[in-house]
Amino acid sequence: MITKSRLQIPRPTARPGDKPDFSYLxxxxxxxxxxxxxxxxxxxxxxxxxxxxxxxxxxxxxxxxWDPNLDPKQLQVALRWxxxxxxFDDRMWQIQRQGRISFYMQSRGEEAVSIAQGMALRxxxxxxxxxxxxxxxxxxxxxxxxxxxxxxxxxxDMCKGRQLPVMYHSKAGNVFSISGxxxxxxxxxxxxxxxxxxxxxxxxxxxxxxxxxxxxADFHHALTFAAVYQAPVLLNVVNNQWAISTFQGTxxxxxxxxxxxxxxxxxxxxxxxxxxxLAIYSATLWAADRARRGGGPTLIELVTYRGxxxxxxxxxxxxxxxxxxxYFPLGDPVERLKxxxxxxxxxxxxxxxxxxxxxxxxxxxxWKEAQKYGTMTEGPFLDPETMFExxxxxxxxxxxxxxxxxxxxxxxx
Amino acid sequence: xxxxxxxxxxxxxxxxxxDKDPTVIVMGEDVGYFGGVFRCTDGLQRxxxxxxxxxxxxxxxxxIGTAIGMGVNGLRPVAEIQFADYIYPGFDQIVSExxxxxxxxxxxxxxxxxxxxxxxxxxxxGQTHSQxxxxxxxxxSGIKVVMPSNPYDAKGLLISAIESDDPVVxxxxxxxxNGPFDGDPExxxxxWSSHPKGDVPVGYYTVPLGSAEVALSGEELTIVxxxxxxxxxxxxAQETGVDCEVIDVxxxxxxxxxxxxxxVKKTGRCMIAHxxxxxxxxxxxxxxTLQKECFxxxxxxxxxxxxxxxxxxxxxxxxxxxxLRRLSAGIRRMMEAE
Numbered sequence: 001m002i003t004k005s006r007l008q009i010p011r012p013t014a015r016p017g018d019k020p021d022f023s024y025l026x027x028x029x030x031x032x033x034x035x036x037x038x039x040x041x042x043x044x045x046x047x048x049x050x051x052x053x054x055x056x057x058x059x060x061x062x063x064x065x066w067d068p069n070l071d072p073k074q075l076q077v078a079l080r081w082x083x084x085x086x087x088f089d090d091r092m093w094q095i096q097r098q099g100r101i102s103f104y105m106q107s108r109g110e111e112a113v114s115i116a117q118g119m120a121l122r123x124x125x126x127x128x129x130x131x132x133x134x135x136x137x138x139x140x141x142x143x144x145x146x147x148x149x150x151x152x153x154x155x156x157d158m159c160k161g162r163q164l165p166v167m168y169h170s171k172a173g174n175v176f177s178i179s180g181x182x183x184x185x186x187x188x189x190x191x192x193x194x195x196x197x198x199x200x201x202x203x204x205x206x207x208x209x210x211x212x213x214x215x216x217a218d219f220h221h222a223l224t225f226a227a228v229y230q231a232p233v234l235l236n237v238v239n240n241q242w243a244i245s246t247f248q249g250t251x252x253x254x255x256x257x258x259x260x261x262x263x264x265x266x267x268x269x270x271x272x273x274x275x276x277x278l279a280i281y282s283a284t285l286w287a288a289d290r291a292r293r294g295g296g297p298t299l300i301e302l303v304t305y306r307g308x309x310x311x312x313x314x315x316x317x318x319x320x321x322x323x324x325x326x327y328f329p330l331g332d333p334v335e336r337l338k339x340x341x342x343x344x345x346x347x348x349x350x351x352x353x354x355x356x357x358x359x360x361x362x363x364x365x366x367w368k369e370a371q372k373y374g375t376m377t378e379g380p381f382l383d384p385e386t387m388f389e390x391x392x393x394x395x396x397x398x399x400x401x402x403x404x405x406x407x408x409x410x411x412x413x
Numbered sequence: 414x415x416x417x418x419x420x421x422x423x424x425x426x427x428x429x430x431x432d433k434d435p436t437v438i439v440m441g442e443d444v445g446y447f448g449g450v451f452r453c454t455d456g457l458q459r460x461x462x463x464x465x466x467x468x469x470x471x472x473x474x475x476x477i478g479t480a481i482g483m484g485v486n487g488l489r490p491v492a493e494i495q496f497a498d499y500i501y502p503g504f505d506q507i508v509s510e511x512x513x514x515x516x517x518x519x520x521x522x523x524x525x526x527x528x529x530x531x532x533x534x535x536x537x538x539g540q541t542h543s544q545x546x547x548x549x550x551x552x553x554s555g556i557k558v559v560m561p562s563n564p565y566d567a568k569g570l571l572i573s574a575i576e577s578d579d580p581v582v583x584x585x586x587x588x589x590x591n592g593p594f595d596g597d598p599e600x601x602x603x604x605w606s607s608h609p610k611g612d613v614p615v616g617y618y619t620v621p622l623g624s625a626e627v628a629l630s631g632e633e634l635t636i637v638x639x640x641x642x643x644x645x646x647x648x649x650a651q652e653t654g655v656d657c658e659v660i661d662v663x664x665x666x667x668x669x670x671x672x673x674x675x676x677v678k679k680t681g682r683c684m685i686a687h688x689x690x691x692x693x694x695x696x697x698x699x700x701x702t703l704q705k706e707c708f709x710x711x712x713x714x715x716x717x718x719x720x721x722x723x724x725x726x727x728x729x730x731x732x733x734x735x736x737l738r739r740l741s742a743g744i745r746r747m748m749e750a751e
Contacts, residue, residue, distance in 0.1 A: 191482020
């Protein structure tokens with residue numbers, strides 16, 4: 001039995017019972033990373049993939065060339081969207097724990113990613129999200145009640161009971177359908193962007209995967225095609241440090257930043273403080289402008305922390321320190337934007353508390369309404385006949401005959 | 414009308430559809446400047462430009478994945494996978510994404526991708542250039558699976574596939590690209606010019622998806638088959654002197670059960686033949702369906718002839734391939750089983 005070999009097995013810095021240790025995270029002070037022109041050649045801006053673009057400093061002040069100078073109203077709106085995402089997540093988590101939905105995945109600690117990037121993109125740009133981008137759906141107009149009905153698989157479920165909770169879609173909001181398979185949406189985003197360029201439109205595409213999913217072949221396919229054809233696409237890696245129980249080193253994050261994954265293909269990478277709404281907004285806008293003007297793809301790594309469990313089926317206390325998030329050097333994105341607004345004199349603890357209570361009420365009102373369309377135990381229920389629809393554009397004979405047979409069985413024949 | 418082999422017919426289908434619909438684009442390995450390793454896209458890039466006939470990196474998963482995204486954004490991509498043997502890196506994109514996108518988004522998103530891929534043996538291609546994986550794809554809900562057996566059907570079916578809002582995996586039996594093959598490798602090669610289905614309209618026409626065809630009429634025994642083996646089956650009918658009816662399935666999914674069942678009810682005997690390995694194969698689905706539809710008409714158990722359940726061998730190709738000798742022997746055995 002070999003107990004020691006030259007084979008390196010990546011190991012996180014802390015497991016349960018250990019003191020959290022984020023010394024491995026390379027940080028740059030807020031405002032210290034240059035902002036190059038969007039016309040820069042990839043080889044001249046490699047520093048963006050190893051530094052960390054930050055705007056908010058430890059005193060919650062905005063600093064440096066990446067400060068997007070958003071006005072206070074915009075910042076308050078951004079804060080509200082992040083808080084709504086969290087209020088929604090908190091409630092849905094409880095609802096799952098009460099057994100009233102089958103499954104849930106929260107985005108706790110990562111809210112700034114969806115909201116900042118949603119704000120930086122245009123309505124005509126197409127989003128190909130992962131399962132932790134619920135903020136994007138909310139920001140792009142999907143109502144709370146519709147998100148909840150999806151999680152309930154009830155009569156108003158946009159997915160007609162075909163998908164696990166959180167696998168939303170919104171054609172109207174230009175947010176793609178969530179697969180559940182990892183990184184499969186990455187090449188879709190590249191293909192969508194290629195089509196946009198082929199058609200001569202200036203819409204761009206954006207997609208999101210986690211640090212763990214960068215190991216999937218589709219991640220590499222997407223980067224290759226995006227680089228070869230200079231597709232106008234933003235490829236985001238949300239590095240939240242954990243892929244269920246495997247830390248980001250298991251996906252290769254210990255050797256080099258995920259933002260550097262595209263450099264060999266000539267794709268610039270930007271490593272961004274993923275808990276700093278201002279930095280994310282600014283970096284996304286930079287990359288989007290570059291893509292829109294023919295500069296091709298950008299790989300954006302958003303350094304953040306998965307504040308909650310992977311899903312309701314997961315117990316992170318089994319594999320990481322319970323208090324690890326408290327030690328995460330980039331903090332909590334909601335708290336940081338809140339403090340920034342307070343420091344600037346445009347927000348207060350009281351207003352924050354009032355808004356939080358209002359959002360909890362909004363979520364509760366939506367939950368009450370959602371249940372009217374059916375719950376897991378009480379009707380109205382979806383018609384099981386709909387199971388046979390949308391497999392093909394038109395129902396073929398074999399499905400039609402199976403549909404009839406199922407109805408006979410359900411009616412007791 | 415013009416004389417065309419299957420390659421020319423497939424090229425013509427691309428040409429017609431690219432002229433008719435500016436959203437049709439072609440992508441694949443070597444399809445552009447070079448025109449495809451089998452020449453199926455020859456001349457298309459010169460005519461339609463490199464933005465519509467795109468040479469792709471060697472990444473089948475990437476070709477299919479990006480084609481899906483293009484389809485979502487309003488294009489109608491025709492993706493070539495150079496050999497069906499190389500389609501597996503794109504399997505997840507086909508099964509988990511392309512096939513289910515319409516379903517999981519309740520029709521909000523769909524992607525009308527056609528995946529063309531040469532398949533089958535008889536060309537001394539060994540195990541990496543001879544496989545017949547079509548049955549793997551018929552098991553997937555949400556895609557259509559097609560395999561033509563002649564130039565006329567190849568063009569008409571490919572146009573239908575490109576126009577279909579459903580994704581289609583379009584298998585091209587490469588042994589018969591240049592001429593029909595009766596399953597006897599010792600005989601000189603034949604040409605499509607002497608075959609009625611080598612007469613192909615120059616312009617637009619369709620052969621509908623989901624319809625089988627009677628390739629040879631007969632009364633005593635039905636051979637249900639597709640692709641290259643349609644021609645082997647006709648030759649076997651002639652060699653044995655048994656009055657066989659040969660049904661060309663053409664679209665494997667969705668299946669035209671009626672045409673198959675009508676024939677088997679008439680003849681009372683059914684032999685299913687495909688190049689693919691037999692165990693767990695598409696023939697089992699055909700046999701189960703026809704057994705249920707035709708049970709009281711059957712005079713013998715439904716038979717199946719396929720490739721042996723081994724990987725496709727190189728040196729023993731003609732011992733492996735379900736050619737004329739094996740099909741004829743199977744027909745004779747079935748006729749003796751009174």
